[in-house]
Amino acid sequence: MRGLLAVWGSRLRLFLGLCFLVVPGAAGADELNAGDTAWMLTATALVLFMTLPGLALFYAGLVRAKNVLSVLMQCFVSACAMTIVWIGWGYSMAFDTTGMSEGTMNLNSFVGGLGKLFLSGVGADSMTGTIPETVFITFQMTFAIITPALIAGAFAERMKFSAMLLFSVMWSTIVYAPVCHMAWSGPGAFFWDLGVLDFAGGTVVHINAGVAALVAAIMIGKREGFGQVPLPPHSLTITVIGASMLWVGWFGFNAGSALAANGSAGMAMLVTQVATAMAALTWMAVEWMKHGKPSVLGIVTGAVAGLVAITPASGSVGPMGALAIGFVSGLCCFWGATTLKQKLGYDDSLDAFGVHGIGGIVGAILTGVFASESLGGLGLAKESIGAQLGAQLISVTFTIVYSGVLSFLILKVVDVLVGLRVNEDEESQGLDLALHSEQGYNMEL
Amino acid sequence: MRGLLAVWGSRLRLFLGLCFLVVPGAAGADELNAGDTAWMLTATALVLFMTLPGLALFYAGLVRAKNVLSVLMQCFVSACAMTIVWIGWGYSMAFDTTGMSEGTMNLNSFVGGLGKLFLSGVGADSMTGTIPETVFITFQMTFAIITPALIAGAFAERMKFSAMLLFSVMWSTIVYAPVCHMAWSGPGAFFWDLGVLDFAGGTVVHINAGVAALVAAIMIGKREGFGQVPLPPHSLTITVIGASMLWVGWFGFNAGSALAANGSAGMAMLVTQVATAMAALTWMAVEWMKHGKPSVLGIVTGAVAGLVAITPASGSVGPMGALAIGFVSGLCCFWGATTLKQKLGYDDSLDAFGVHGIGGIVGAILTGVFASESLGGLGLAKESIGAQLGAQLISVTFTIVYSGVLSFLILKVVDVLVGLRVNEDEESQGLDLALHSEQGYNMEL
Amino acid sequence: MRGLLAVWGSRLRLFLGLCFLVVPGAAGADELNAGDTAWMLTATALVLFMTLPGLALFYAGLVRAKNVLSVLMQCFVSACAMTIVWIGWGYSMAFDTTGMSEGTMNLNSFVGGLGKLFLSGVGADSMTGTIPETVFITFQMTFAIITPALIAGAFAERMKFSAMLLFSVMWSTIVYAPVCHMAWSGPGAFFWDLGVLDFAGGTVVHINAGVAALVAAIMIGKREGFGQVPLPPHSLTITVIGASMLWVGWFGFNAGSALAANGSAGMAMLVTQVATAMAALTWMAVEWMKHGKPSVLGIVTGAVAGLVAITPASGSVGPMGALAIGFVSGLCCFWGATTLKQKLGYDDSLDAFGVHGIGGIVGAILTGVFASESLGGLGLAKESIGAQLGAQLISVTFTIVYSGVLSFLILKVVDVLVGLRVNEDEESQGLDLALHSEQGYNMEL
Amino acid sequence: MKLLKCVVRPNALEKVKEALSGLGVMGMTVSEVKGFGRQKGHKELYRGAEYTIDFTPKIEIEVVVGDDLAEQCVDAVREAAQTGKIGDGKIFMVPVDEVVRIRTGETGEAAI
Amino acid sequence: MKLLKCVVRPNALEKVKEALSGLGVMGMTVSEVKGFGRQKGHKELYRGAEYTIDFTPKIEIEVVVGDDLAEQCVDAVREAAQTGKIGDGKIFMVPVDEVVRIRTGETGEAAI
Amino acid sequence: MKLLKCVVRPNALEKVKEALSGLGVMGMTVSEVKGFGRQKGHKELYRGAEYTIDFTPKIEIEVVVGDDLAEQCVDAVREAAQTGKIGDGKIFMVPVDEVVRIRTGETGEAAI
Numbered sequence A, B, C: 001m002r003g004l005l006a007v008w009g010s011r012l013r014l015f016l017g018l019c020f021l022v023v024p025g026a027a028g029a030d031e032l033n034a035g036d037t038a039w040m041l042t043a044t045a046l047v048l049f050m051t052l053p054g055l056a057l058f059y060a061g062l063v064r065a066k067n068v069l070s071v072l073m074q075c076f077v078s079a080c081a082m083t084i085v086w087i088g089w090g091y092s093m094a095f096d097t098t099g100m101s102e103g104t105m106n107l108n109s110f111v112g113g114l115g116k117l118f119l120s121g122v123g124a125d126s127m128t129g130t131i132p133e134t135v136f137i138t139f140q141m142t143f144a145i146i147t148p149a150l151i152a153g154a155f156a157e158r159m160k161f162s163a164m165l166l167f168s169v170m171w172s173t174i175v176y177a178p179v180c181h182m183a184w185s186g187p188g189a190f191f192w193d194l195g196v197l198d199f200a201g202g203t204v205v206h207i208n209a210g211v212a213a214l215v216a217a218i219m220i221g222k223r224e225g226f227g228q229v230p231l232p233p234h235s236l237t238i239t240v241i242g243a244s245m246l247w248v249g250w251f252g253f254n255a256g257s258a259l260a261a262n263g264s265a266g267m268a269m270l271v272t273q274v275a276t277a278m279a280a281l282t283w284m285a286v287e288w289m290k291h292g293k294p295s296v297l298g299i300v301t302g303a304v305a306g307l308v309a310i311t312p313a314s315g316s317v318g319p320m321g322a323l324a325i326g327f328v329s330g331l332c333c334f335w336g337a338t339t340l341k342q343k344l345g346y347d348d349s350l351d352a353f354g355v356h357g358i359g360g361i362v363g364a365i366l367t368g369v370f371a372s373e374s375l376g377g378l379g380l381a382k383e384s385i386g387a388q389l390g391a392q393l394i395s396v397t398f399t400i401v402y403s404g405v406l407s408f409l410i411l412k413v414v415d416v417l418v419g420l421r422v423n424e425d426e427e428s429q430g431l432d433l434a435l436h437s438e439q440g441y442n443m444e445l
Numbered sequence D, E, F: 001m002k003l004l005k006c007v008v009r010p011n012a013l014e015k016v017k018e019a020l021s022g023l024g025v026m027g028m029t030v031s032e033v034k035g036f037g038r039q040k041g042h043k044e045l046y047r048g049a050e051y052t053i054d055f056t057p058k059i060e061i062e063v064v065v066g067d068d069l070a071e072q073c074v075d076a077v078r079e080a081a082q083t084g085k086i087g088d089g090k091i092f093m094v095p096v097d098e099v100v101r102i103r104t105g106e107t108g109e110a111a112i
């Protein structure tokens, strides 16, 4: 298999969006391309925009008015704390390539070295491929920011702020950085050497966060009144704003993962648009048929499902593959956020697992199918759809187990340290007043 | 006239923003420019941002709280459905150049061929000028998305969702794609061969949508209570957010229509800013004089009027021309959205015609004047202001008639198929609950 | 000192973000770089986005519901009026370099000539460095827009709209344009020749606006009920949206000030992110310790404080310097917006001085420290930290005095002309109804 | 004097106001309320979770009138607010012992 | 007939509604109010400015019932809304002279 | 016992609350209402469409007190809420048959 790897090695560079250009030594030699840099500066802003205010609003609209600020606060503090984690040690643990060698499985296949702690050695003229390393660091940082923020959807309206903050810092260190390393740090990394296709983070971001969300939702327990009284969204207007910003920002996420302003970025943008639209329409159609009416929350959730599912595939599939992925993810996430959740009875408040977990899994698997040139894709990384599916499944399974087990342990530790859940009075008063001494709205004149 | 065309042929390329670079054969030969591609990726995101959440919010704030979601839903579904229409057949009908030849009037002067159905033949390395064709497709798609969404302002608060969806799909196929083709598909196209200047879509987008809006407003009839009880905006805060996003996103619309990061794009951005500011101040001043107070809704509507009017002109005029266009459009749209509407008595709920129709016409005509180098413009496409005005007027008139008649017919068909309007109870309950089983706001704690 | 200047002359170009490339004659010779242009088009959109809707929302959420529109209106009209001022005379007064010569102090060290009134001589192919001059003009215009809008935070909820408009126009002409000229117009300018480092406007924008805000707050007096009844924010949700947009848009502000898509822009983006996160966390921590709970308003205000403070430094410091600047600005602005304000008893409604004034001063001074290569910076403009601090202090002091005195005089004139403050009835009714005949919200169904 | 508490449909407010004004009533006080009654509510659906909302939006108009005018007012309100469909609402008549106009200190019918 | 004005905690609404329905009460009218009483309010903090908010959110349920049912209703509401902690609220019983059903014009107990 | 319904200007709430507290009143219930009366409303203008809004925002304070305290309370409210300008509002005094404190089941004046 090593021989084969060599054969398609150069193609792979294209498929994986040049993500592995962080090869020390070689990197410095590349020349800065202002066009690529321009796009990556923009893409970075777009991905930050996805969290602030995109995801923050998407989630905030879905909770009751008394908890709106607590959700905004969690997203905001994620952006802040993950920034420090990332420059402190996260980036090094994810992208330092010390000790890695193609085809060799060792500790550094799973986690990066500590050579870049506190960005040591990074200057204004350090390069990653054709863009400044500073831009690459910040771009990747925005991914590290949004991932723990996604999890917050699962335990909304009842988790302690301190617990959430502690959990996020530990989780991004112990779970996010290693999985990111396995997928994107280049030859020698676990998923990389397997030939896994994950262009923009279906596994790294969405399955990873989705599974952690499921574990958290189960561990923290249901919200007071769940299943008995209505816990309706307090402002779908805000949720639609957030969903729209997620959509627009996702262009940075997916097309930015090309790390260049080129044909790969262009195709990533196009397929992102197509899959999103298709998933949204699918959700709408299913809901219309099942409940007699199409809903706004339905169509926007469908859009997010499509965005999630196309993420790993966005560098590998063509428009027709995107249509298929959109369609399947719309169906599956609808099932995940309605039927599955009701059947199993957990309270994943904002469907972080139902949408990101399920959508991520659907996307990761279908990437292995629709990347095939025979299906209009840009080419598999392995010899056949079967072999590719094998690689995809290994990475999916590994991530589910890894994130599941470690998220559980981290939550246990946090529970011991500060306690996970607010008390009953605080929950009924609302987290905004109880934890932050503020109110989201104060409409008196 | 052919000879003359040849003389200024090369200039025209600049004026029309390289829009006609979709010439098959030649296209593949161009080399990718990362800077141009970076800007066009960004511009595409910006134009999508104009609809989601820009226009959605601009409109949503203007309706009553019970209909807020219905408006957001219409914009959102537009984005989804038009995406599928565009990759399915819209792009081919607009930009396939089969059968076109400069100076020859035939069927393909009015509508594109079917050679690009479902994007057949488009790959990650297909090029349109100096950017990937995928980027060109997605950029143009965002125009196809916003245009039917604009129309929704006319029949807000009373149209059936199913009717709106059906109408949009048919309208974008039968009206939008052909008009887009006539203007922007290159030599051999109807408006193109006439030497019409429409840099970013004054005719294609705004007149087209504005006239359809007027027809729709008249056909669907007034809202219950119109003219008798107040139907005030439920949240001007939301409307201001939307207007601001439209403004920012419009840089992508106009400067993006240069299809490159060059001097033409730069000037387009500058004149867009100037005309918008001027129109906003003009509206404000007129209102201040007429009613004694300047209003927020006034100034933001003025800004949108300016954005609309500068759209066709943004590749052809200088800053002083932009000042003039801003001033005149501020005046005319004020008259359109207040006096004219009241006089004729139709209920164009959110002034889609008053702003986009009137503003588009003003802009298209004044482009023919201020493009003249003698007035600080970048140059006419024809020999004199008179001749240019002639071309502009033909395109304006043609579009008014074409869009007017076909919009009428499509609405008739939709009315027969599913009915245009909700019943009285649904209208009084509000479309959010009646059509979507949701409420926009639920502020209980 | 002249000799020394020559030595680091070429470095300085980098440090000051190529801002002085507006040297006539030489400018035209540069070749357009599409990548740089792409980034600057984007950066311009981002900075406009900071005002509309970013700052507008940040401020609007903080006032009572009856004044929400008045604040949005002030930001919106700023964007419009400053556009006209800028193309009319502001740009010329700021960036026309007639009469300037390195090392010579004359009138033109303080204010530009009138050679570019109404953008005379600017065409689509005029260049500023590697980007079209039109883009440079519009980029700088967005700075001229946001600066007076910042001041509006100080007199929110009680100033007449007419007075605000008049003040803004006069202030941007007499205060903003000259200070901008002194800092950024190139060799021969006052601050420039001193070797002051102000990459993106700590002095030009934030100290300038912050001091004007303080003067205005004191002159216009406290809001009715200030200190006696609660005047709580009407929607922190809106404020968080605004703060998030400010953060994202600030990438355009700081990284855009490199005027190119290069390593300097990349580092500016990275340090902006780091300082912002650090300041936000610092504010949160202090508040948590002092009041027992971390608040949403606290963390977002901290973020803005960090954004302000890193602004002058963003082209000169490394990530560790950014951490330090973030930390110190978080502390100082917390003190400014809480302790200092309470002690002195002025009513700076939205803490325009406490955050922008104090943050700007902290940033300007610390830039002189952390730019030093010995502290991980990119290099001082002067021979030592001491010398650099001297230059920084001169520019800070000069700006405080200049802006303070002239803001006072302008407000006096405006008071005579139209009166600064609404009457009691108008204030208690709310400015939205009293000045604009509109209401921000109308939630009846 | 009597306090009439009139619970009506939101879109009847305008008409009721005019009807009362027509009888010379100079003031009233209005609040938004939620009504529960024979009229059925509506369903809401959020990601598969169906809620039945029993309450419908109503307007409560409180008006204090002299004893002599009370009957007439009841009739006027009834006429203005009646559609004949379930959910039209109720009028409750409550005795009032005293009325004071804050501005002047007037009391009794003069204060209304 | 009696008008019972029941000021209760927001989360008691559902239970009170069911308790009253259980007694055959067919309708009621609900509004959001702010209560001031022995129960203490909360603090809010905005950039160092601390506000004490004395008011707590309450729900006021207004229900008109026949004289015979009044006592039972009072008991039912009390039971449904009682937690035993300060701030449970009050029931005020006010006499009602007349009730009119707008839809039909019925009056008296038949109109309730 | 008496129920005082005091309709006052929004910015009088604080003062009225203090005045009543000063008399030993331990609780009250407040709601936001819209008032129609002699005070004229305002105009709103949206794209040339002018609306006259007749209603002005008011606050209704409901407070139940013992018969003996009622007069004093009326005076206290009047003093606290009076500006002398049209629109100061009214106080309506309504008889109350019974009061129950939900927490304890106490009734009568002890329950207030």
Ligand SMILES: Nc1ncnc2c1ncn2[C@@H]1O[C@H](COP(=O)(O)OP(=O)(O)O)[C@@H](O)[C@H]1O
Residues within 6 Å of the ligand: D007, D034, D035, D036, D037, D038, D039, D056, D058, D085, D086, D087, D088, D089, D090, E026, E027, E028, E029, E030, E062, E063, E064, E065, E101, E102, E103, E112
């Ligand atoms: N017993 C009651 N006490 C207080 N309010 C009531 C009562 N019965 C009805 N209402 C109010 O009257 C409204 C209309 O009552 P409903 O029974 O739906 O229709 P109708 O009055 O036509 O019979 C209800 O929504 C509620 O607000």
Ligand SMILES: Nc1ncnc2c1ncn2[C@@H]1O[C@H](COP(=O)(O)OP(=O)(O)O)[C@@H](O)[C@H]1O
Residues within 6 Å of the ligand: E007, E034, E035, E036, E037, E038, E039, E056, E058, E085, E086, E087, E088, E089, E090, F026, F027, F028, F029, F030, F062, F063, F064, F065, F101, F102, F103, F112
């Ligand atoms: N005298 C009163 N008049 C009107 N409402 C009252 C009165 N006293 C209490 N309330 C209402 O009852 C609520 C609960 O009263 P409170 O004194 O806090 O607790 P409790 O009823 O348990 O003694 C208050 O929030 C207020 O709405």
Ligand SMILES: Nc1ncnc2c1ncn2[C@@H]1O[C@H](COP(=O)(O)OP(=O)(O)O)[C@@H](O)[C@H]1O
Residues within 6 Å of the ligand: D026, D027, D028, D029, D030, D062, D063, D064, D065, D101, D102, D103, D112, F007, F034, F035, F036, F037, F038, F039, F056, F058, F085, F086, F087, F088, F089, F090
């Ligand atoms: N007859 C009435 N019934 C109920 N409320 C009334 C009545 N008359 C006045 N009000 C209330 O009192 C408020 C003030 O009344 P208004 O006539 O404007 O001024 P004033 O009380 O100073 O004469 C009104 O806005 C309304 O809420």
